[in-house]
Amino acid sequence: MIEIVATAGLATVQDLGRSGSLRYGVGRAGAMDRVSLAAANLLLGNEEDAAGIEIQIFPFTLCFTGPCGFALTGADCGAKLDGTNLLPWSAYTATTGQELTLGLPSPGPSRAYLALSGGVDVPEVLGSRSTQLRGAFGGLEGRALQAGDRLSAAAPGTGRGGFGLVPPKLGDPVRVLPAAEYDLLTETAQDLVWSTAWKITAQSDRYGYRLAGETLTFAEPVEMLSHGIVPGVIQLPPSGQPIVQMSDAQPSGGYPKIGTVIDADLWRLGQAPIGGRIRFARTTWSEAVAAGEALRRWLAEAGRLIRLQRGRT
């Protein structure tokens, strides 16, 4: 259905992630911005958790080898279909031979999501179609997409184009719940967690964001036993520079944890560009739970509006 014509690297097939295999050492993987991927799927009438393509380095070009509905969300990359400008966060229908090009993102979100009608049709491995880079399975052969790769849509004839969504606000900062070893930081370091504008260094990827800023120190050295972690956990290695675990996070780790970016804000962090700065805002359990519920309401409302639109066209 599609053939990758040109990719600058690191484009992968992702769904909302893999669950239930943490005890075998298999992490979640899945889209860095799960809200954008879910929205792209909704635009086509797909299940929210259908597999799409996450594109994080541009330009990216593909050719439709058959007619297919598609939707783009996430970064606004000045997408063009055979040279015609496309609106961001919208669904379209492509005909055989048409070429889709994504250029450099405008300021704002940094990762783009492409959904195809019915979802990208790759085999489910351990309950998910997400690419698991470490261990090389899921997605397309467990690796990033390359020029010449061909992928099919599960139901190319479904999902008409011609309408879009207003993207949710990215905003700043991201909300964080303090984690077990936060209290072991010096008082100065505790303050610095919240007051520092943390730089996302070039050594950041889908595994994690390595941050640079003030050096955080514990009152005494902390050596931990290996324990389960989830995406969003902010670890503090002895260097004193925090690492935020992201979608390809290992399912366990051993560095002390100073906080966890709440699940409802993880998609926003997933859209932060390398070289950019982020701030952490302290939150509470009830605020974090409410934020998760608000996000689910947003997706439900988006789904409702799209179904109304699709009924009309």
Place this chain on the structure above:
Amino acid sequence: MTGTPKLSLLGTMALLFEAPGPPVLESQQRIWALSRAAADWPEIEEAVPGVNNLMLTFRTAPRNVAPLQERVLAAWAEAKPIALQGRVLELPVVYGGDGGPHLPEVTAHTGLSVDDVIDLHTAPTYPVYALGSHPGYCYLGGMDKRIATPRRKVPVLSIPGGAVSIGGEQTGVSASAGPSGWNTIGTTSLRFFDPERSPPALLRPGDAIRFRAEKVVR
């Protein structure tokens, strides 16, 4: 077992239970028991044993997490050690050289000779406490504390599959290439994970590993 267990939250997605006391096998056997019990609770998506600890992931974030925390503590108080009797796997290891670049740091930190480190590393039968880190990776118990070496200040961006390493008071073998904060002292070859197999991991908690020094590169 005395001491107070520690409960903490990983955002709204998971809860971490840490057993009191040192990570001895009997404590780990209670962790396995707690894991089996909690895996059946309706609000729990997955029970994930670590080393002397257990992570419970939630299906959805509970409005009030206190009842679940109390339930975990009550289940721990009742948990009896389960003695799992698995198989013992012997792994030939090439210590030092390009495949064990941090061996000098382990000798420097411990003040032991290369031979002493290898003798102490190959002596025990290491029980698999838990799987984690990456697909098929085993956390092992029973390392001799004399060769304990702190994790690296800055993680290495990629170590190869089959890397035998020490991190703090733990040792293990990487199952595939990836980043690591541990000190790599040697290398071995074995396929620990196959996603098409059920279960996908070669080893499970209760199995054990022995290391044999096949070669030492000085």
